[in-house]
Amino acid sequence: MHPFEVLGDVTRRELVEVLAIGRQTSGDLASILHERRAVGWSSVSQHLGVLLESGFVVVEQDGPRRWYHLRDDWLDLVTAGLDELRHAWDEGASSRELGAGPAVMARRIRSGDVVLREPGDPVPPLRDARRGRNGLDLSARGVGRSHWSDDADGSSDLD
Incomplete structure (x- = not known):
């Protein structure tokens, strides 16, 4: 699991914050x-399992108690995730410098994929009414509607 996914959950991030202070038992956590x-014990247990699988924490069994603590290299996992993003950012630097982003957007506007509206312009409907053959509005004529909608309350056949 990617380190950002691990820390992307509020409960896991809070568990890491508590464990950054020092080791804790699962019951204390x-x-x-x-x-x-107001997080339940089973939820905490599941999140601790994710932290354990991802390599963030280590568990030590001491009789009936399970002690959790952060691995010494847990921040290295986060740094590796940041390095991936940094690498992607650095690779895209030349296209950002050349202005490829605006050129692509201009091409999308010209093709009609993106329509720019002025503030206050009416928002277009999500989709037009169903158009049938020869451009007729079939939904206004009732075509395509189910006969079940007329009997929606289920009382049509009751005496």
């Missing part, structure tokens, strides 16, 4: 999150 955000 569940109590803390329940007090802060």
Whole structure:
């Protein structure tokens, strides 16, 4: 799982914040999150599982207690995710400098894919009425409507 997906969830991010202070038992983590955000124990357990699978935390069994703590290199995982974005950003620098973004948008406007409206212009409908053969508006004539809508309350055959 990508580090941004791991930290993208509020509960997991809060678990990481609590674990950044120091190691905690699963019961303590569940109590803390329940007090802060009314998160249930099973939800905390699932999020701890995600943190464990993603390599953010380590669990140590001490009798009946399970102690969770952040791995020493958990920030390296986040940094690697940032490096991926930085690499993509750097690769796109030449096209941004050449202004490829505005050129592509101008081409989309010319082709009609994008329509620019002035503030205050009416918003066009999401789709036109159904048009049949020869451009007739079939929905106004009732074509394509179900006969079930007339009996929607189910009382048509009751005596």
